[in-house]
Amino acid sequence: MTAFIPDHSGPGMTARLKDATGVAVVSLFLGIPMIALHTVDVGGVLAVATRWPWLIAFAVTMFTGRLVLQFALDHLKINKARRERARPAVRATRPWLKWTGYAVLGFSIVLPIMCSGNRYVVDTATTVMIYVMLGWGLNVVVGLAGLLDLGYVAFYAVGAYTYGLLSTHFGWGFWETLPVAGALAAGFGILLGWPTLRLRGDYLAIVTLGFGEIVRLILVNWTDFSGGPNGIGSIPRPTFFGLPFAPAGDGPTFASFFGIEYAPEHRVIFLYYVILVLALLTNLFIARLRKLPVGIAWEAVREDEVACKALGMNVTNIKLSAFAIGAMLGGFAGVFFAARQGFISPESFVFSESATILAIVVLGGMGSQLGVVVAAILLVLLPELGRDFSEYRMLMFGAAMILIMVWRPGGLIASRAPTVRLHKEAQP
Amino acid sequence: MTTTPMLQYSGVHAHYGAIHALRGVDLNVQKGEIVTLIGANGAGKSTLMMSLFGKPAASAGKIAFQGNDITRVPTHDISRQGIALVPEGRRIFPRMTVLENLQMGSTFADPAHFDADTRRVFDMFPILEQRQLQRAGTLSGGEQQMLAIGRALMGRPQLLLLDEPSLGLAPLYIKQVFRIIRELNERDGMTILLVEQNAHHALNVAHRGYVLQHGEIVLTGTGKELLASPEVRAAYLEGSAQAHG
Numbered sequence: 001m002t003a004f005i006p007d008h009s010g011p012g013m014t015a016r017l018k019d020a021t022g023v024a025v026v027s028l029f030l031g032i033p034m035i036a037l038h039t040v041d042v043g044g045v046l047a048v049a050t051r052w053p054w055l056i057a058f059a060v061t062m063f064t065g066r067l068v069l070q071f072a073l074d075h076l077k078i079n080k081a082r083r084e085r086a087r088p089a090v091r092a093t094r095p096w097l098k099w100t101g102y103a104v105l106g107f108s109i110v111l112p113i114m115c116s117g118n119r120y121v122v123d124t125a126t127t128v129m130i131y132v133m134l135g136w137g138l139n140v141v142v143g144l145a146g147l148l149d150l151g152y153v154a155f156y157a158v159g160a161y162t163y164g165l166l167s168t169h170f171g172w173g174f175w176e177t178l179p180v181a182g183a184l185a186a187g188f189g190i191l192l193g194w195p196t197l198r199l200r201g202d203y204l205a206i207v208t209l210g211f212g213e214i215v216r217l218i219l220v221n222w223t224d225f226s227g228g229p230n231g232i233g234s235i236p237r238p239t240f241f242g243l244p245f246a247p248a249g250d251g252p253t254f255a256s257f258f259g260i261e262y263a264p265e266h267r268v269i270f271l272y273y274v275i276l277v278l279a280l281l282t283n284l285f286i287a288r289l290r291k292l293p294v295g296i297a298w299e300a301v302r303e304d305e306v307a308c309k310a311l312g313m314n315v316t317n318i319k320l321s322a323f324a325i326g327a328m329l330g331g332f333a334g335v336f337f338a339a340r341q342g343f344i345s346p347e348s349f350v351f352s353e354s355a356t357i358l359a360i361v362v363l364g365g366m367g368s369q370l371g372v373v374v375a376a377i378l379l380v381l382l383p384e385l386g387r388d389f390s391e392y393r394m395l396m397f398g399a400a401m402i403l404i405m406v407w408r409p410g411g412l413i414a415s416r417a418p419t420v421r422l423h424k425e426a427q428p
Numbered sequence: 429m430t431t432t433p434m435l436q437y438s439g440v441h442a443h444y445g446a447i448h449a450l451r452g453v454d455l456n457v458q459k460g461e462i463v464t465l466i467g468a469n470g471a472g473k474s475t476l477m478m479s480l481f482g483k484p485a486a487s488a489g490k491i492a493f494q495g496n497d498i499t500r501v502p503t504h505d506i507s508r509q510g511i512a513l514v515p516e517g518r519r520i521f522p523r524m525t526v527l528e529n530l531q532m533g534s535t536f537a538d539p540a541h542f543d544a545d546t547r548r549v550f551d552m553f554p555i556l557e558q559r560q561l562q563r564a565g566t567l568s569g570g571e572q573q574m575l576a577i578g579r580a581l582m583g584r585p586q587l588l589l590l591d592e593p594s595l596g597l598a599p600l601y602i603k604q605v606f607r608i609i610r611e612l613n614e615r616d617g618m619t620i621l622l623v624e625q626n627a628h629h630a631l632n633v634a635h636r637g638y639v640l641q642h643g644e645i646v647l648t649g650t651g652k653e654l655l656a657s658p659e660v661r662a663a664y665l666e667g668s669a670q671a672h673g
Contacts, residue, residue, distance in 0.1 A: 293531075293535055296524070296528055296531060296532060297532070297535065299521070299523070299524055299528075300521050300524065300532045303521035303522060303523055303524060304519045304520075304521055306515060306519055307515060307519035307520070307521065308532075309481065309483075309503050309504060310481065310507060310512075310513040310515050310519075311507060311512075311532055311533055311535060311579070311580075311583070312504050312505070312506070312507030312508040312535065312536050312583070313504055313532075313535060314502075314504040315504070416523070418525040418527065418528065418561050419525075419528060420525070420527045420528055420531050421527065421561070
């Protein structure tokens, strides 16, 4: 058996020393202009001075640094290989994952009650929930169906503008607009998918990237329709079954109806619960779909298109359905976004939003619902925490992404639960 | 024969870009037969099988399944008519479980049959039952081949196409794969078209065989006739005869 296992002990000491010597030599050469030569001020005149000991120290540092780095990397690799070999043959569902999920759910329900006085916390939590929902939507497309979509924000924009326009022009309410916006976004998904889903991988990514930009540019330039760069303002906020969140006025309000003191926090908390419910519905919807033939077919298409065709599956339709459902969920999130902000403009739907959502999906572990939640929390909170030293924010962000990808290339939560079990089978 | 063949190729031509891969192939498979197609690398064996699915589409000639012309039927509709393909290189879904792989095979079958069909596959390949919740990518090559065959059977096909099922397998598994092919045919009456490079095993198990060379059928006969034929021996068996006893 040992003969089949590749040797993971890494290169020998000689190879390591050779490698480190190479690095040291390169750093010696590079160090001459950068370290060995420096300028000094000699009585008002600039003169060149040398500092050879520094250069030697630099080369020695590089030499040892390289040795240590190589050793650490090899060690990581060996450990990883060992872990993979030791992986149990049968991958049962992990109970701790399930309980973590419930714990997160419980926490998200009580969060606004615990922090009802702290508007900032609830607001940030709402932002996290929007990204969770967007992440789950995109997860259908990228994680399950394996289609790289770089223009997902376009569907988010479709949802947001649908509510913005319908509410300001025709007085539509939040709940009435929701299904319409979802359908419209799904329609856009099909519109984009129909001609492009024949493309593979990189080509599809470029086309979706273009689509995202087209939608944004239309919103910027078609001033009569979308308000152009000025966007759409004074979008009505969602009401509690017809009761507005407002100081006591002419009609009944949420506060007066329940006989409580008006507080602006009520709306913030209400909005949080709305997005929580929307996100939970999304989660149940996707969990259900994953167990249906169409959901498993998405994953099958991701795994092997040729095999799917040989099994009689219409690959284009399967991809289209994933695209449409992902787009629909993005549209829902967009409606909520417009209702929460009260103001939308093309500024909110730039490419970096698409990239963030995609990062959430990839970081969380493709296809993992809980992973998306963890990644969304991370990606929303990291920039928030970095506010105090905002100049380094992007640097931190990038470093965190690289580190996570080095440690967990499959995403934070890479395991996936089986979707079918036999009826007769006793649950272990 | 007077009965309609299960599968009939009449003068089929096919192109891969500028390459003329099939040059007027005539071939038929009768119900209940194992027919094998042997030939060297690049002779057009896989093209012949894939042209059935329209990948590439036949540029001339006609392919009929149970008397119906399927030359222009869309790819995804063909397997729904009762043709199952075990593709070359197995092409199981590696990150999905064994059971999920089987379920994909039954996408267009009656859901009421699922449990019974799964039982049948598990009885045929007990190792798959043990590993039903394991990711398919973690199976050995031979087990993956069994899974690919099991997945194809889940759709209750009338015609089973096997593209190089012995490719890359250990000798023990090769024997098992051919035993299963024979069993499927003898016990369930499955009609099988087998594309193989392993001519010795394939001709042993097959009722009839065709030899394909440069996109043309150059020789046909019963499995025994072809095994005995000096041309076949010279071209496909001499080198490998010792290896397989």
